[in-house]
Amino acid sequence: MTDTAPAASASTSVSAPPTGDPAGPSVFVRVDFPAPAAFGRGEADPGVALVTIDRPAALNALNAAILADLAAAFVRLDADPTCRAIVLTGAGGRAFAAGADIKAMASAGPDTIEAVGGFGHWQTLAAVGLPVVAAVRGFALGGGCELALLCDIVIAGDDATLGQPEIKLGVIPGAGGTQRLTRAIGKARAMELVLTGRSIDAREAERLGLVSQVVPAEETLDRALELAGRIAVLPPLAVRAAKAAVNAALELPLADGLAFERRTFFDLFATADQKEGMAAFAEKRPAHWTGR
Numbered sequence: 001m002t003d004t005a006p007a008a009s010a011s012t013s014v015s016a017p018p019t020g021d022p023a024g025p026s027v028f029v030r031v032d033f034p035a036p037a038a039f040g041r042g043e044a045d046p047g048v049a050l051v052t053i054d055r056p057a058a059l060n061a062l063n064a065a066i067l068a069d070l071a072a073a074f075v076r077l078d079a080d081p082t083c084r085a086i087v088l089t090g091a092g093g094r095a096f097a098a099g100a101d102i103k104a105m106a107s108a109g110p111d112t113i114e115a116v117g118g119f120g121h122w123q124t125l126a127a128v129g130l131p132v133v134a135a136v137r138g139f140a141l142g143g144g145c146e147l148a149l150l151c152d153i154v155i156a157g158d159d160a161t162l163g164q165p166e167i168k169l170g171v172i173p174g175a176g177g178t179q180r181l182t183r184a185i186g187k188a189r190a191m192e193l194v195l196t197g198r199s200i201d202a203r204e205a206e207r208l209g210l211v212s213q214v215v216p217a218e219e220t221l222d223r224a225l226e227l228a229g230r231i232a233v234l235p236p237l238a239v240r241a242a243k244a245a246v247n248a249a250l251e252l253p254l255a256d257g258l259a260f261e262r263r264t265f266f267d268l269f270a271t272a273d274q275k276e277g278m279a280a281f282a283e284k285r286p287a288h289w290t291g292r
């Protein structure tokens, strides 16, 4: 594998740079739409976008420009009705992302670190309504682990190394690590990882519940695309609603979360896709989703 090519065996039908960067096409973030053949069934294009962090020489370390471009790409894809799911990966095979850019942050002060590190973009990334699958190979450390945690599903190659090593730099995770990791794996385990900075391999991450599947390293991207493709052909309003409802479980007290779920469930009965899905079941035929 080259440093600049995504690991996908997928050919790409369209390549479109993020448009949110006023300076022009992104140097470090690529957005491709893998051709239908990439999904292994020869069916219609499921509308999966592949977003690649492409800075392999620095193990895809996340600087403010990359985070701005990632956020712009996510916002644009979220508003694109033909896009039904996102796969996020890192170029080069050695890293998903080795964290925030330490060299860029090193001389920052408390008043400048937010802008220097591009920390405002993390909320934008978390707010995307489309399902996001992380395809993690190699290092996902610090901000890279936090980026994976922000995704909805993590597929890890068996070469993946995850962790929050910030304590060894004299800081703590600053992009959600103490919060999302704790919710994902529980307080005792999160404490151990955050307080020691110990990295874990893919199998341990799977056992702890940080990743949902471990796959052979070379297959990571294909398996993530395949999974995203399976989600992408499902009714998009229900998919977005399901993501929002599961995420509500991380944010709300149980009673409020249950109320949110019930309201969201009821709201879906206003959609054409609910009528179609239930009619198709009764008529014993495949459903045809319109996203309305």
Ligand code: CAA
Binding pocket: 057, 058, 059, 061, 062, 098, 099, 100, 101, 102, 103, 104, 139, 141, 142, 143, 144, 146, 165, 166, 169, 172, 173, 174, 175, 177
């Ligand atoms: N920031 C900036 N540059 C980085 C980087 C990072 N987080 N991680 C790796 N790089 C750069 C290295 O400086 C090196 O560049 P040069 O060739 O110009 O020297 C290049 O990527 C390759 O890295 P290494 O030579 O170090 O590769 P390695 O295989 O020997 O080690 C590694 C790999 C163990 C991942 C090591 O690079 C490492 O420890 N990286 C830092 C990991 C880390 O601490 N991440 C947390 C950052 S802080 C953070 O993320 C805060 C937050 O919560 C948002």
